[in-house]
Amino acid sequence: MAQTQMFSTFQRDNLEDPPIPDTQPWVPFRTRLDFEVAELAHEAALSQPQIDRLINLLHRSKQDSESFTLRNYKDVRNTWSAISHRLTPFTKQIIQVPYDGVDQEFTLYYWDLWDWVCDLLRDPYIGPQFTFDNQCLSKFDGNTFVRFIDEPWTADRFWEAQVSVDHAKPLAFILYADKAKLSSFGREKGYPVIARIANLPASIRNGEVVGGGRVVAWLPIVKDDPSKSGKPKFTDFKAAVWHESFKLILKCLRLKRKHGGWVECWDKLQCLFFPFVPILSADYEEQCVMSLICGVMGKFPCPICLVPHDELHSLLDTWPLRTCRDSVRLLRKARRKTTKAKQEKKLKSQSLRDVENSLNLSKLLDVFRALCFDRLHTHHEGLWGKHLWIELQKWINETGRQAATMIDEGFAAAPRWRNLNHFKRVMGISFADGTKYEDILKLIVFVAHDVLDPEVHEQGYLLLQCIRAHLDVDMFAALEVHTMDTLAAGRAALGEFSRLMDKYMSESGSELKNWNFPKHHLAVHLFDDIEAKGVTRNFNTKPNEKAHRPLKKSYQLQTNFKQVADQILRADHWSLVSAWIRYRLNDLDDYNARKEASALGGSDLDSHADDTAPDERVTPRLESTGSFHIKLGSRQRISSINAIQQAHLKDPAFHQFHIKINHFLNTIPIITRNGHVALELGADTVTEFRYLQANFESMVDFQTSKDYLRCSPMFHNAPRYDSVIIRTQDGIIFGHLIFIFMCLVGDASYPMALIHPCDVPIPNGPLKDKHLGLWRVRAQPRRKSEFVFAESIIRGALLLEDRSQPGDFFVVDSVDTDMFLHTKLHKDSHMY
Structure with missing residues (x-):
């Protein structure tokens, strides 16, 4: 049923009252302490001698009133085994596949997918988080309602599934498969299959807690035979082994594709569900195996x-x-x-x-429609990391050694930014991490713009234009929410990239065959996939690649390196059970805390005892400013204006600090309503802060985002003064933080900042700014620093100085998707 809501009241949070928690979720561990010790030992991957030593130490301590009953490693293992049956265990089965008329046997480990999802549906904590009905969501943009897409249930494929199962609910599975290197040199490999439930929100689905990705199978690996490798017959045989394995994995779902399956859910209601697999997440090589x-x-x-x-x-x-x-x-x-x-x-x-394809299953799975664009392997490790970046390095190296040095120096000089790798060198280094290639792509145009001269290095400069267009496509691919407008803009960006690449191929003498590879082509399907299955984080392989790490850790620390599959999968299952108990323990602690607070006259049981986000807990001593938008931290001692001026005598930004701050305060009506303001030079009225947290609404997903900004003469052994976007009376400008402080005026304190504004008009910027999509801002002389209220800071920004024009800076629009949309919407307007 269509619904229209005020956007200010629209929310997706489940409003059901949380269930009364299990008071002893650690059973069959004999006490909570038993479970927590075993949990710690497992998380730390302690060896048997280490666990025995830990237990001996605990027995020597009798300070806690809670009994500790575990005796040794064997007792820990037996208790883990006993509790593991609370969640669906794995099955070990032998499969047979003929080769040259002789059946070859392989061992397959797998979980029953239906039993696993039933565990989640019955869970009183995870069950209410499921979304079973398609949602067509629209946001009013001031003129009309614009549809937006994010989760799978907001996209077209989910709608098709729901229409086909009238009076029932679609249950959507996301499946991923790829080999994982377990040993340091890759000699020992595993072949995990990871499943996620598309009905759960991305915050849960892509996480590592209960409800997140789960290893649901361990595929057999056919050993290479030098006498057979590379031959079509042997390649077909390996594919047949893969598909015979998947036939067993999907058997439990295949049996329910016609009539569905009834499940008693967390609310004790019986529901009819029809399983289907809308998304297969895999790199190109694995997609070839899946599609045969x-x-x-x-x-x-x-x-x-x-x-x-x-x-x-x-x-x-x-x-x-x-x-x-x-x-x-x-x-x-x-x-x-x-x-x-x-x-x-x-x-x-x-x-x-x-070979017969096990993924061609009507209603349940259409392999060709379920395969998806993979941003990690197709863009970062593929088209960019293995092709465009290599091609650009070639042009830079041909320019001369000085050009390569300038690139390295440019990356080393780039300001640090949260969640962005900082590089000292990039030229001549091969990275194995797709995230590092992604971060090089985000900065390369801003660093290389003055290295390749358009008059002298015409083809290299044209390639840089291609890379800028590719960066735009990748940023559109990264959006956490898409509207019909951003999808159209993304397709236009892809068309511009194609046009520039065609021009580069024809003018540079680069042979077409050098660009006829699949990872160049696959972007053609990118925006169709988003419309059909939701945004790329729903099918990106990055969360699944991350899940390889604990498997590798288990191999290295919790196996004897023989018959490792059983040992790794047992450890993985224990991890899931441990997370399941920990989830309930945390809930029990919160429940008891709220209950105690209520008994003491505090908040009621339905309120949260601690609403502070985890990221806030680890930031320096936050000082509340009475506003959700801005928080200050890293407090210094209270000081006088005179002391501040004396400490910064050599910095023109602080010249006439006393005069400028009094002048600023006297322009603010709310401060001067009781008369003229005159701060005393020697009075202790200023408290410096070196950290600022800015909370802002993201233009992408309409949710609250945070920037963690530094204004410190020494942060991790180096000065750090971040840049910001500021709202002023004359418009919105960029600027560098110089000094953050709390100013005492009478009986009131005001959070303020001294900033170096970048608002000098630039009537005619260089033509390359247009060619490379660069947004240039120009700084005022430092002596023209200005005071602003901290509340006027909208969010942080990354500004990279133009070496060829000191005092000019480029706005790095690729630091995150919100900044990207900011620049796309306002770069050519008079707003900034």
């Missing part, structure tokens, strides 16, 4: 559409989409051919393998 195409060497190497290999460089053309019906029909026709050569020829017409 021949991959890079095939005539049609895209797993989603039938683009010819020689047309992969073009991003503007569209090609017929692959369908399950066509692939099944083609395989049947090929197998009716009388010779192997004719069979192969028929299959090559769509680059398919002669």
Whole structure:
């Protein structure tokens, strides 16, 4: 049913009263202390001798009234095993796949997917977080309602599933598979399959707590045989082993695709659910296995559409989409051919393998529609990291050694920014981490703009334009919420990138074949995937790649390096059970705290005992300013204006500090309503702060975001003065923080900041600013520093100085998606 709500009251929080928690969630551990010690030992991956030593130490301590009953490692292990049955255990099964007429046996470990999701549906904490109905959400933009898409249930594929299961609820699974290197040198590998539930919000689904990603299978790995490797027959055999394994994994869901399955949920109500798999998250190589195409060497190497290999460089053309019906029909026709050569020829017409696809399941799973654009491997580690970046390095190195040095120096000089890697060198270094490639992409245009001269290095400069266009596409791909407008803008950015790349290929002499690779082409499907399945964080492989780390840790610290699958999976299951108990323990503690506060006349049981976010707890001593927007921290001693001037005699920004602050205060009506203000030079009226937290509403997802800003002469052994966006009477400007303080005026304190404004008009900027999408701002002379109220700071900003024009700075719009949209909307307006 369509609903219209005021945006100020719109919320998705579940308003149900939380259930009364289990008072002993640690059972069958004999006490809570037993569980917490075993939990700590498991999290630390302690060895058997270490656990025995820990237990001996605890027994020597009798200070706590709570009994400690664990005796040794064996007792810990037995108790873990006893409690593990609370959640769905894994199954071990042998599968057989023929090769040369002889059945080959492999061991498969897997969990029952249906039982696992039923565990979540029955959970009184996770169950209420599920969303079962499609939502078509729109936000009023001042003129009209604009649809926006974020979670899978706001996108088209979820709607299709719901329409097809009238009077029932769709239950959506996200599946990921990829090999993981367990040993340091990659000799020992595992093959986990990770599942997530698309009905849960991204904050839970992509997390590591109960309700987040779960290893649901451990696929067999076919050992390479030098005499067989690379041959089509052996490659088909490995694919057959994979699909035979997945057939077993999906069996429990396949049985319910026609009539669904009834589940008694957390609220004791029976609901009918129909499972389906709208998203397969995988890198390109794994997508080839899932779709059973021949991959890079095939005539049609895209797993989603039938683009010819020689047309992969073009991003503007569209090609017929692959369908399950066509692939099944083609395989049947090929197998009716009388010779192997004719069979192969028929299959090559769509680059398919002669293997039955276990992912072609009507209603449950359409493999070609479920495969998704993967931002991590396609953009950061693929098109950018392995191609555009290599190509740019070539042009820079050809320019000369000084050019490469300038790039490294530019990255080293870039101001530090939260969640952005800081590099001392990037040239000549190969990174294995996709996040590092992403962060290089975010800064490279701002660093390299003056290294490649458009008159001298015409092709290299054109490549830099291509990279800027690619950065725009990647930032649109990163948006946490998409509207129809941002989708249209993203498609336009992709078209501009394609146009510039076509120009670069034709003018640089670069052969087309060098750009005919799948990871160049796959962006064609990016925005269609977002419309169908929600934003890219729903199907990006990054959260799943992160899940490899604990598996590797378990291998290195909790196995004997023999028959490791059983040991790793047992440790992973214990981790899940441990998180399940910890979730309940935390809830019990909060419940008891609220109950105690209520008994003492404090807040009621439905309020939160501590609403402080985890990030706030680790910031320096926050000083409340009476506003949610701004918080100050890292308090220094109270001082006088005279002392501040004396401490900064060499800094022009502090010249006439006394006169300027009195003048500023006397321009504020609310301060001067009782007469003229005159702060005394020697009175202790100023308290310096070196940290500022700015809370602001993100333009992307309409949620509260935070910037953690520093204004300190020494932060981690280096000065750090961050930049900010400031709202003034004349408009919105950028500026650098110089001094943050609380000023005492009479009986009232006002949080203020001394800033170095960057608001000098620039009538005609360089042409390269337009070519490279650069937003240039120019700083006033430092002596023209200004005072502002801290409340006027909107958020932080990253400004990178133009080496070729000291005093000019570039607004780095790629630091996050909110800043990206800010610049896209206002760069060409008079607002800034």
